[in-house]
Every structure is written in C-alpha cells, then in structure tokens.
Amino acid sequence: PIAAHPKADVRIFSFNVTLNNGVFHQYAVIQRKKKKTLLTYALIDTAQKLPERYQESGLGTDQWIGCIYYQLQPFKFGKTQTYILFGFDGHNKDSNRSILDVLHFEDDEPLFGYELFRSSEEDPTPEPREIFEYHKSAKLTLRYQEEGQHIVMEDLVPSSPQFKGNPFYYIPSGDYHAYFQEGKTWVKKVLTDDLPFAPRIPIDVDEIKKDI
Numbered sequence: 173p174i175a176a177h178p179k180a181d182v183r184i185f186s187f188n189v190t191l192n193n194g195v196f197h198q199y200a201v202i203q204r205k206k207k208k209t210l211l212t213y214a215l216i217d218t219a220q221k222l223p224e225r226y227q228e229s230g231l232g233t234d235q236w237i238g239c240i241y242y243q244l245q246p247f248k249f250g251k252t253q254t255y256i257l258f259g260f261d262g263h264n265k266d267s268n269r270s271i272l273d274v275l276h277f278e279d280d281e282p283l284f285g286y287e288l289f290r291s292s293e294e295d296p297t298p299e300p301r302e303i304f305e306y307h308k309s310a311k312l313t314l315r316y317q318e319e320g321q322h323i324v325m326e327d328l329v330p331s332s333p334q335f336k337g338n339p340f341y342y343i344p345s346g347d348y349h350a351y352f353q354e355g356k357t358w359v360k361k362v363l364t365d366d367l368p369f370a371p372r373i374p375i376d377v378d379e380i381k382k383d384i
Contacts, residue, residue, distance in 0.1 A: 175241035175257065181205040182255055182275070184241045186215075194265030198238030202275075202282055213282050219261075227303055230285040237261075237284070237303075239271045245316040247288075249356055252276055254286050256323070258315055263305070266340045270314045272302040272323070289351060290359045298357045304328060305339035312344050323351035323358060 176183035186200035200215040217238025222231070231237065239259030247254050259271040274286035285300030306312055306328050313326040326344040335341035351358035 173240055173242055175244040177244050177246055177255075180244060180246045180255060182244070182246075184244065184257070184275075186240045186259075188238070188240055188262065190262065196238070196262030196264070198240060198261065200236070200238070200241065204277070204282075206280070211280065227301060228299065230283050230300060232284075233282055235284075237271060237273070237301075239269070243315055247274075247353075249276075249286065249288065252286075254288070256288070256316065257284075265308065267305050267308055268310065268312070269306075270304045270312045272304075272314060272325075274300065288356075288358050290357050293354075293359055293361070295359075306342040306344070307331065307340060310343045313348070317350070320350075321353070322363075324363065325349055325351070 174183055174185055182202060182204045184200055184202050186198060188196050188198045191197055198217040202213040202215065204211045204213070213233055215233055215236045215238075218235055219238055222235055222237065226235070226237065239261040241257055241259045243258040245256040247256050253276065255275040257271070257273045257275055259273065261269040261271060263269045272289065273284050274288055276283055276286055287298040287300050289299045289302055290297070304312060304314065304325070312328070313324060315324055317324045325348065327347045327349060328342045329345045330336045330338070331341045331343050348363040349360050350363040351360050
C-alpha cells in the first residue's frame, strides 16, 4: 500500500511478510520531495528491539514500529510540519494492532512520535502516539475524517468481563470517540450523533495477506 496526501511532500510505501511463528514483519520506504531532490529512507521493523518505554518515546528509522500505513494526514505543529500516520499491524497469532503515530523530520532525518494526542480535555500531557491492540479476528476503524476534520476511532472493550486487561480478547464495541484539534494538540472526545461520519473503512487483513 501507499500512504500519501495531495498536500503532503511525503509518501510511504509499506508491505509485510508473516514469519513462521505467526509474527507480522513489516518493511517500508519513505519518499520525501525537497526542492528538486527526492529523498528516500528505508524502514525495517524492529519491534522486537524497541526501548522499554517506546510508546512514550521519539523513535528513529532504526527503531521503527512496523505497520502497514493506509492513511497519511499532514498537520502543521507551530513551525514544524508533521504527518499523522494511520497503520495496521498483524502483530502475532493472537492479536492485531492499530497504530496512530506522527512523522516529522529533523536535519532531513525522519523521526516518529510527536506529543500531539491527549486522552481528554483534563489530560495536560499529550502522548507521541497511540497503539490499540485487539483480538486477531477483529477489524478496527481508525482514520482521519475529512468531513468534520477529526480522527475517528472505534472503542475497544473486552469480549467478556473476565478478559479485562487482556488485549487478546478485546473487540470493537460499535461506539466511537474522536480526536479533535485544539490548538497544537488533538483531544479525545465522545463522537456525537450531530457530527458527520462517513461509512466505515475497515482494514481487510485477508487482502493484505494476499499481497505477501
């Protein structure tokens, strides 16, 4: 798949292979236009070697959380051009993951993670990314909604109360929250009925597997 946007000078090509142990291993290439030059950066999935607090850290190309990117949305953070990324990771034989991350550049080098996402209006500390893990058979809605200009995400709940805290048994509930831009951050709020909501666009895991 190719993640791109008409107003972005960046696009990402990504693909995956499934290892014998059921783990999905991803590869990707970033292309960035800079004046008359096309810069290219290779990404190799290093999910097994990530730092302990990787969900809270900025990561370089040698610490990439591998996934298949299916949407890219440019967002100007002050004077910094960022790109909000939406990715799917088949992860392992027990669970899938959806990844909401941010790409930006420093000295022409790509970096992942930027403190944009707040869990509520009361949350004073934005996170650099969000990772949602859920049951292997489930499909999760996570995307930028152009009409309304917000990030739509389906809520995850345990399939049974005794599975609370075990993401292997989490499934989409059919209810939705969304991240709305407030100043320089995106704040998670309940998605109400009066907001525009286009038909869901699920990630077809079977189609991804056919491309292997």
